[in-house]
Amino acid sequence: MSAPVAADVHIALRDGSTAHVRPVVPADAPALRTFLQNLSENSRWLRFFSLGVNLDKAAERAAAGDRPEGYGLIVTTGSEKRVVAHAVFELERPDRAEVAFAVADEMQGRGLATVLLAHLAQVASARGVTTFTATVLPENRRMISVFRESGFPVEVHASPDGIEIVFPTELGADARRRFEDRDRVAAVAAVERVLRPRSVAVVGASRRPDSFGGATFRHILGNDFRGELHPVNPNAEFVGSRRAVSRVEAGVDLAIVAVPAAAVPGVARECAEAGVAALVVITAGFAEAGAEGAARLAELLDVCRASGMRLVGPNCMGVVNTAPDVSLTATFARADVPAGTIGFVSQSGAFGAAAIDGASRRGIGLSAFVSLGDKADLSSNDFMQYWEQDPSTEVVALYLESFGNPRKFGRVARRLARAKPVLAVKAGRTSAGARAASSHTGALIAASDSTVDALFASAGVIRCDGLDDLLDAAAVLAEQPLPSGSGVAIVANARGPLVVCADACADAGLEAATLSEATQRELAEQLPPESVVAGPVQLVAGASPATFAAVAGRVAADPAVDAVIAIFVEHIATGADDVAAALAALSLPIPLLAVFMTPGNLPVVLRGGATGRRAADAPPLDQGPPSPAARLAAAAQSAVAEAKTRWSAAAHGLTPAARAADSASGPPAGRKIPTFRAPERAAHALGRAAAYARWRATPAAEPPALDDVDADAAAAILAGALARGGGWLRPDEVEALLGAYGLALVEQRRVSTPAAAAKAAAELGGEVALKGIAPGVVHKAQAGAVQLNLSGPTAVKRAANEIAAQLDAAGTPVAEFLVQRMADPGVEMLVGVLTDERFGPVVACGAGGGFAEVLGDVQVRLAPLAREDALDMISRLRSLPLLSRANADIEALADIAVRVGALADAHPAIAELDLNPVMVSAEGAPVVDARVRVAPPAVQPVFPAVGR
Template sequence: MSASPVAADVHIALRDGSTAHVRPVVPGDAPALKTFLSGLSDNSRWLRFFSLGVNLDKAAERAAAGDRPEGYGLIVTTGAEERVVAHAVFELERPDRAEVAFAVADEMQGRGLATVLLAHLAQVASARGVTTFTATVLPENRRMISVFRESGFPVEVRASPDGIEVVFPTELGPDARRRFEDRDRMAAVAAVERVLRPRSVAVVGASRRPDSFGGAAFRHILGNDFRGELLPVNPNAEFVGSRRAVPRVKAGVDLAIVAVPASAVPGVARECAAAGVSAMVVITAGFAEAGAEGAARLAELLEICRSSGMRLVGPNCMGVVNTAPDVSLTATFARADVPAGTIGFVSQSGAFGAAAIDGASRRGIGLSAFVSLGDKADLSSNDFMQYWEQDPATQVVALYLESFGNPLKFGRVARHLARAKPVLAVKAGRTGAGARAASSHTGALIAASDSTVDALFASAGVIRCDGLDDLLDAAAVLSEQPLPTGSGVAIIANARGPLVICADACADAKLEVATLTDETQSALRERLAAGAVVAGPVQLVASETPEQFAAVAESVAADPGVDAVIAIFVEHIATRADDVASCLAGLELDVPLLTVFMTPGNLPVVLRRGATGRRAADTSPEPTLGARAAELARDAAAHAAAKAAEFTRHRQGRPAIPSPIEEVERVGRKIPTFRAPERAAHALGRAAAYARWRAAPAPEPPALDDVDADAAAAILAGALARGGGWLRPDEVEALLAAYGIALVEQRRVSSPAAAAKAAAELGGDVALKGVAPGVVHKAQAGAVRLGLSGPTAVKRAAQEITAKLEGAGMSVGDFLVQRMADPGVEMLVGVLADERFGPVVACGAGGGTAEVLGDVQVRLAPLAREDALDMISQLRSLALLCRVDADVDALADIAVRVGALADAFPAIAELDLNPVMVSAEGAPVVDARVRVAPPAVRSVFPAVGR
């Protein structure tokens, strides 16, 4: 077993939302380990060592032995002093089997530390060839036995003379991964609750100047009736607004909003840590964006938070908002009157977030919560997505992203969330300005765009939006209307032009304009004036009344072929848009209803019954000293009135504060309203696509029974042993054959004469390719000849290729003589190992013009067969494949097998099958190249919040 180090130096989130540091033990940890062991209770020490008389000096020295051939140890530390609170180790019993043991400080038990340590140890052991863990546990140590059973590893328990022996594999199986994901979700929820549901808030930097960040944030919290305790922290003021200021953060504060100069932020963080503050939102800028000095300041801030377990939003952010009635927290300097609703919004850009709040307000939709991430030093969108998944007040999640800390974790979290709630995202940075250098066609195609993000979102069910308007349009539909159960759309309009535009936009959005049944058409003819068109789309005459307009919407919504309704009204002198809106608002439909009002003025407000709003924040100037007494009196009177109202509600049998679920149900639905029919159709198309994704069972990669993974591993191991790089043609052929991917029949020879002989053996027309060191694209180097007939032509072509390459300073090593493939459509299938996304599978138009055409779709490996077929269906080249009745299933099978190969062997850095000649007879691979490189080892638990 090699003693090479493996990932295990990260900060992790605990079940209570705090953090701890997991790292490999080193010999210098012996004193701290002795302190840790001496602090264990007698019971814990007995259960760990089976004795109370253990020599702590020797035990600590042995525990601190560090990474060594016969074992490996980990510790968990907390606090600025790096206090050891847990230790775990495995010791070899034989090369493939090791014994594992744990000890956790009594006060830290029950927070999931043992499970995390077990996961890390298993990953390290598995990477070193250990396949089995054992543990000997005293019969009375039921807590430890439960840890093993609840870990998700398939545990076998045996009785032995020494106690209970637990045996399990080190490989993480599906159950174990699911348990660890559940644990991560629980920790994220606990961490976010510290930020979004605090019982007390301190604004550090609260100012009497309303135009300051701290002053605005404090006044917005105060003005929106925060339900907890609010403290302004300002050592230079006796009062801020109507509240008495304190000079520093005191004990008992849950959340600190920090708006002080950047240089003062670390000191404030230390004060907060000392006071036991659970979380900080740092509004102040001057960190990651401020060069080396700012980066050092950010590292200091993060270290303070990590060492204390305090969670962090920001720095350089706008703040956070939670509109839940039992919290009512508006801790942001941007806007005081954030509209309440059911959309959870997280943004890396403060400006984008502010624009989103304004846009939501204009559309009449609201937010359950808003979070500005800023520099995203700790808590990330992954954490908030996991929180909103279980939050009943949040029905839609919207994201503005500029980067991914951990794309694979994002995909896992988003996929889990999207099965329950729609996830909308705007991802900035679509261009390839920062693309990686890649040698293969596949690598160049993927690197030239952000198609990896498309692949990530497609696999996770995330709805990618083109900008703020697109996101808010879709959010309005998804948050306020039921999901469409199909793609049939009924369009109603009182003017022909907008109706035609809407029908075209529906087709672009992959929706079908429904043709109404004879029964529905007959009912409409009886109701409508002569001249109305009723087959679908439905065109009304201009003189129809608002009541008739609404009645038609109700009728077509009941048609069995209609899954959604778009109602378009063009205002004219006889009928007002507000009257039509009021009639539509009274409908109770089972399908989504979207309205388009093409009016010269403001859009009508389509009211929802029982709607409630939040009181806007007080934006009046800071009171003078003379006015402070009056303000205090008003606050006292308002508080007394609120208490009286609460008492009255209690007497009437109603809860004082409605729960988020009750509030959502009481508010009811709102009808989304648009100015242009194409925007309504586009938003409805987003909802329909999401509904199709969610209704379909999650596709699973197929089990490939005809692969030889051992043969593939041997080829790759040999290549890595010589330093990696491009595989030889014979290695490529053998590697692909191990996974059931066949190249066209070929011969590898060493001379022009041997090439002529090989051509005679193959018979028919052949292709000739020169193999030279360093030449990846043979055609570009002039080393390919096609359609050669007969040995003489092949020998002459081989001599020409030799001269061509030697003239360019290259020497020909060998020649490949291949049987010419049947005519077909040249396609490409390949893989690029992305350092953050993992292996990415590409399929697209191939041949020498692959990069020029840029017709490619990508997915993350491994692929389900449905994923591969969907990828092909979205190519522009599909029309060419259909024209020749090509075997698309064969092409999809190659994509699935390539994905399985790349997923099984991370050492595959690039793989390029180009061209794949797809015809009615199949999809033979004509040319292939594979590059290997040592893979990076990923930790089971990545850094906190990433």
């Protein structure tokens, strides 16, 4: 009997190292004998309740392998694959089993028992075992704590044999939360090995500055790395100012490897022998180099797995940590990586290098940079979990080409995004999957990149269209407070850019704010009469820098304004630098973005009176005799101070204490005002920030508990279908499956002959629809097997004969007929599911009917859905006005989407589900047609492979 889950995985331990979990096999008996013999007397006593146990028999029993009455796992480490833990469950009866563990003394406290328990529980649950028991000696407090802290709801009882522990095998919410916490601790420890090393060796450090190893070594050295730095080169006595060594020596935390690809596995072995904690392999020639490269990568990964070393790369650009107490620039890309608050991880080296350059040009900086390359071990999931707790990182930016484990990515990103913005560029939007999909739902989802959109939407990830889009949004999010609404005050000294900006704001989900009468009156009193003050505000072309900044400050205090975009078109009399200096003196509690439509470099506007160019030349706003601009500036300062008292930071996700401090102080000193060359780019970036602020301000919605479902009945239907090989369910099975989850088809009769169809139509009364059912025919309308609005038995019988003839001619003889009562007129919609092998079940809702794929009006989310998720999907459809015009029951449509999501989430055997059309009207949303395809599910383990 084979295990129903993939229990053969490498897992991350609490200290960041790795270990291998796999099913035990009889050949493991000698290794298990050694493992048991090496246990301390105390550990052996706690495991076997005796010191006189026969180790040969115990090892043979432990190695019995996968069998009907039990199942065992082992954990191995090191190149010799030494057994360091063993776990087993033995059946007491079909639904109940006893579990037992043993962990090597030196490996205790690293979470191995918890991992083994999770894997055993998943295997047991899949086999129908609902309850685990364990008997523990009273003095074995460590093991009792393992059970109590696992998250399983344990019951503890005293018995003559010791302490008896009983708990269910099903993973509950608390257990999953504990396992996620454990995974986070392991990820942080692993990343710290890479980003916070105390000593670094560059293997392949060269005296040639144009070599990868030479450039990387000089960048680390030149940026004043705070730890020890060792060049490794057997052919040089010195590299730069440092004495070279011939091989990596003990005491090195991180090794940067830049040697020919064929030599990398050997270098990795030397590093493992020296106790190195992590590798960054810059060298190419692995996954991208065909079969030979793939074999080389497998060898490298085997070395890392055996030793517990963590790996970034291979084929990467290196890593950077700009924290002052680390100052690690271990990359050949460039030496002057700007320091800041953005954590950036890139799967593409070229994209990463361009991102560093782009950040530098914008005057923003990075807290860390990681090039993943082939992503053989550590992945974006690990770095996101690290940056979640890193106080130096305020924004996380990602360039991704693939997901190792999308659902884990979603869980990690959702948790992170509640505290810090997460931006992502995901390459590879096209798909050929639509050609293989059978249902309308499958074709709609597979033909687009909508699964990634669904993943990002559920996790609060800001999906960007490219590097410029990502960096623009990152500049706003890293340097400005979040907007608490969508109202934007636009201030410009030229009409054309102002109009373009207003249009771009509308496209970005923002609104050009109309200013209050009080603000308009005050501006009109101080500005020349040709100025436009209603909002957007158009200044005269020659407005002074002081006036420009003062107006921006004044409109920022208006109750309708949540952000300000200041657009300056350079004239002969006034330069961009002077305006930048004036804007820098403002301290606003809302976002301020600047657009400089000027030749040459953009000013870097730094709050606190400094810019990247000629800041000292700008006069302060309050200097000189009272002028209209000065009076306006004074009024603006007063209004801004008053606005700070009303500024709501609730959308910022702050604690009450932090909210009070943030409201009192406005943006931190030294923050930069993001600058742009085009108003539409500023509006687009601000729209990204506003959308994120809305998501974060909205409480996380949970899928509802559906009390009227019969999950067991649904499981029985699906099990029967799987037993005959899966495929499309029969109409009676579809109706029963949907009924188990409160999803009702229109009233119908299933019959086998034209005469019986006529009789069924008479029983239903009124107009009916007739459908022919034939094996292999999924889209009945396209096959000519549907006739609608039939009235009377005669018309139905004639239509049945016509359908039968049509199907016979096509070589798909009719098996039976479906006679349905015609649904009330309404808007044809579609609700369905496609189960992706990586993303899990994806729920779609959109325009339905025979033209569903042509219209392509669909929104998707990952199952299960909260009611709010379903309503949000519907609100984003282009067909929403049709539903509104028909006064359609949108709540009923949302309820169908929620129930379909719950059905698919609870039963992964559902490969495709298509409800099309769902006829939505003011009277409800009856399902007119439905089809369901069943396939054996791919069950994922509790702890996937490390880094995924």
